Amino acid sequence: MNFLLQPWPWYIAGPLIGLTVPLLLLLANKQLGISSSFRHLGAICTPKSRFPYLSAYNWRRHSWNLIFVGGVLIGAFLATQFLSAEPVTMLPESAGTPWGLVKLGIGGVLVGFGTRYANGCTSGHTIMGISMLNRGSMVATVFFFVGGLITTYLLGFIF
């Protein structure tokens, strides 16, 4: 049982992530995706928004996605509390400093804007979309990495 409490190797973790795709389809008839939850939450919080993207959007038809996201929160909590031998650190210590929080905020804006413009994220495009052999999702994934590499190699002195 001890190996369960360590970080899982890629050959366990990767296939388990991939299995989410058929499980969601066979058990609930849903396509894996996370980033649309931002839109659902926006439509819930500001139903009378002057942006039709939110006000003219029927989030109830996609409410399953928020339940799924709620599950991710719970699952991550359980994994860190009960399935980890050592405390789990996911962010560098500097993330909690004022400049660190500014960076997370700026990065977060880019994540929210970019995933909505691309209509998907690593879950919806890279895992679900490419598994469907969807051409747009393959292109999206290439450009996710283009963006990441631009930041890492050209803007690395800032971030």
Place this chain on the structure above:
Amino acid sequence: MKQLTILLLGIYFGVILVKSEVASWFRIQEMFLFNEAHMYLVIVSAIAVGAFSLWLIRRFEARTIQREPIVLKPKPFQYGVIFGGIIFGMGWAITGACPGPIYAQIGAGEWPAFVTFLGAMLGMYGYAWLQPLLPHGEFKFGRQGASNHAAGSAVGAGD
């Protein structure tokens, strides 16, 4: 019942996001720096399992456990996957989190990730505001281009 299933699948997904360390800022850094193969192997093996299960589902016209037919809806291949993809990729490298891991980090008690989440909501509102001005033209390629969504309504309709 379906809601409970979806919640459990979300918990499953959240546990793996933590145990695979894909929700770790450190893992994302080493991925973009090409220091470790872990992330690439996780992503590729996840896609392999996802794609093979979708092939099986299509090949045997599998139905859900409620006996519903499974219809896969491809996302349109539009300009957003390029421009939005780059923007998201930049945010991914800065925050060390794509949308799933944002929720996983919060669930795991990494409180700075809440700032990432607030940023993502702000970015989503930014997209809602600018959506009418942004190019969303679709690329047409034979069969795939025939997904016949009007770009405006299709954007964000998925995940």
